Amino acid sequence: MIDKKTIAADERLRQEFNQWAEQGRGEEMENHHISITQQTLARMELKPGDRVLDLGCGAGWASRLIADAVAHGDKPGQVIGLDVSDEMIRRARAGSIAYDNLMFVIGSAQQIPWEENFFDKVLSVESFYYYADQDRALAELFRVLAPHGELFILINLYQDNPYSLRWVEELKVPVQARSEQEYIQLLKAHTFEDVRAVRIPDLTPTPQEYSGKWFNNAEELREFKRIGALLLMARKPGFHSPPPGYEVY
Ligand SMILES: C[S@@+](CC[C@H](N)C(=O)[O-])C[C@H]1O[C@@H](n2cnc3c(N)ncnc32)[C@H](O)[C@@H]1O
Known part of the structure; x- marks a missing residue:
């Protein structure tokens, strides 16, 4: 069972990200995250027929890229975008009417409303550090992934990038700032195999002036x-x- 503290944390996140959604920040994030996400999608080697979860999908732009990548073939793949913010999900649905292999669901990373052994791949972009109980989220991801299923967690806020640590105080919700090594240990503790970490630079041009x-x-x-x-x-x-x-005995 998900505990009361985690439920309360999720409610706070829901309210905060509903505000982001109402301010149009869900769609705006595509500009900020597209470079690192495209490099990650290339590593995911998506193929027609894949079943993919986009965890913390926001306004759903990455879910749509995935849905395009898995659509064609004898058996079209399926994509589920999951987010704790109902307003993000409303906008993701509104922007994805043309897609018939993509579904958006409201829910928490710590209680994923889906059956076990289902997804071939999971992508999570700039979301994992918000989870109050990352251990529980990893247990849920282990449950819903199919055997040999692959997990791709992409985060800009982590201990080893000092610039990102400034956000810890500025954001209106609590966040986790673990190091690469801590995350690797956590994944191994959850009995994931082939645990690896790489750095993904943002390749977009930087303007001369920053304001x-x-x-x-x-x-x-x-x-x-x-x-x-x-x-x-x-x-x-x-x-x-x-x-x-x-x-096993
Ligand atoms: C910074 S946004 C990134 C959204 C999207 N992945 C993107 O790159 O545009 C973080 C997203 O994670 C979602 N989120 C935060 N905590 C969550 C939780 N416990 N369960 C599911 N989604 C969560 C938020 O609602 C928000 O949409």
Whole structure:
């Protein structure tokens, strides 16, 4: 069962991201995340027929890219976009009417409303550090992934990119700022296999002048983008391995 503290944290996230959605920030995030997401999609090697979860899908732009990539073939793939913010999901649905292999669902990463052993691949873009109980989210991801299914968690906010740590105080909701090594240990503790991490630089051009609130000048923004996002990759074992908590005698 999901505990009361996590339910309360999710409610706070729902309210915060509903506001983001109402301000049009769901759609805007495509510009900020497209470069690192495209590089991640290339590593996912999506193919027609794949069943894919976009966890923390926001306004659904990445879900649509995935839906295009898995659509064609004898058996069209299916994409589920899941988000805790009902307003993000409303907008994702409104922007995806033309798609018949894409469904958007309201729900929490810590209680994924889907059956076990289903997804071939999971992508999560700039969402994982918001989860109050990352352990529980990983247990849920392990459950819903198919045997040999692959997990791709992409985050800009992590301990090893000092510029991103400024957001910890500025964001209106609590976030986790673990290091690459801590995330690797966490994934291994959840018995994922083939656990790897790479850095994904943001390849978009940086303007000469920066006037936003997150960086002191354009040079800092350039450095933040050069250090890049953290992409965590892992695979659920096949049926030959025992699930967590079971021993083979
Ligand atoms: C920074 S936005 C990124 C959205 C989208 N992936 C993108 O790149 O445009 C983070 C998203 O994660 C969602 N989120 C935060 N906590 C969540 C949770 N516990 N379960 C599901 N989604 C969550 C938010 O509602 C928000 O839409």
